[in-house]
Amino acid sequence: MLLHACCAPCLMAPYKHLSEKYDITIFWYNPNIQPYREYLRRLKAFKEYTKKIGAKVIYDYSYPLEDWLYKTSILSKKSNVLRCKYCYADRLYRTAQKAKEMNFDLFSTTLLLAPYQKHELIKEIGEKIGKSTGIDFYYEDMRKWFDEGERMAREAGIYRQGYCGCIYSEADRYWREKIE
Numbered sequence: 001m002l003l004h005a006c007c008a009p010c011l012m013a014p015y016k017h018l019s020e021k022y023d024i025t026i027f028w029y030n031p032n033i034q035p036y037r038e039y040l041r042r043l044k045a046f047k048e049y050t051k052k053i054g055a056k057v058i059y060d061y062s063y064p065l066e067d068w069l070y071k072t073s074i075l076s077k078k079s080n081v082l083r084c085k086y087c088y089a090d091r092l093y094r095t096a097q098k099a100k101e102m103n104f105d106l107f108s109t110t111l112l113l114a115p116y117q118k119h120e121l122i123k124e125i126g127e128k129i130g131k132s133t134g135i136d137f138y139y140e141d142m143r144k145w146f147d148e149g150e151r152m153a154r155e156a157g158i159y160r161q162g163y164c165g166c167i168y169s170e171a172d173r174y175w176r177e178k179i180e
């Protein structure tokens with residue numbers, strides 16, 4: 001299985017459980033993480049952790065910032081859901097393409113872990129992309145492992161970010177706090 005990972009903390013519990021049943025290779029592709037310094041910080045934590053556990057990892061360092069912001073700023077004006085939809089589809093499509101290119105049987109994502117993600121939308125997009133690329137999308141409700149993942153990340157002392165990834169989510173998380 002090619003498992004897309006959004007960050008190290010969200011990888012921990014899904015990797016532990018899925019590795020019991022599947023031969024997992026992890027895929028890093030996250031151009032939604034902004035600003036770039038934050039991207040590097042999460043990538044560093046991810047690299048340190050995956051190295052420590054001896055995981056197989058494929059990196060895609062593409063970071064099409066202008067393109068990403070151009071598309072999402074238009075969508076974001078309409079709704080957050082449309083913006084996230086683009087963000088999920090971009091990362092899942094790239095994962096499925098890589099899985100196809102390298103002859104994996106399945107692809108999936110650790111985005112299915114966090115309760116604050118749009119879970120049903122991720123599932124729907126993953127399944128659609130699975131059908132269109134001919135690589136099966138592996139779905140499991142990974143939210144059942146969320147608390148365990150949080151505990152594992154705390155115990156490992158790994159960097160845990162305070163917002164989802166994009167600058168819109170950063171503003172949602174911190175902007176109001178600073179003004180009031």
Ligand code: SF4
Pocket residue numbers: 032033083084085087088164165166167168169
């Ligand atoms: S809030 Fe998260 S999922 Fe939605 S667009 Fe931003 S980074 Fe992507």
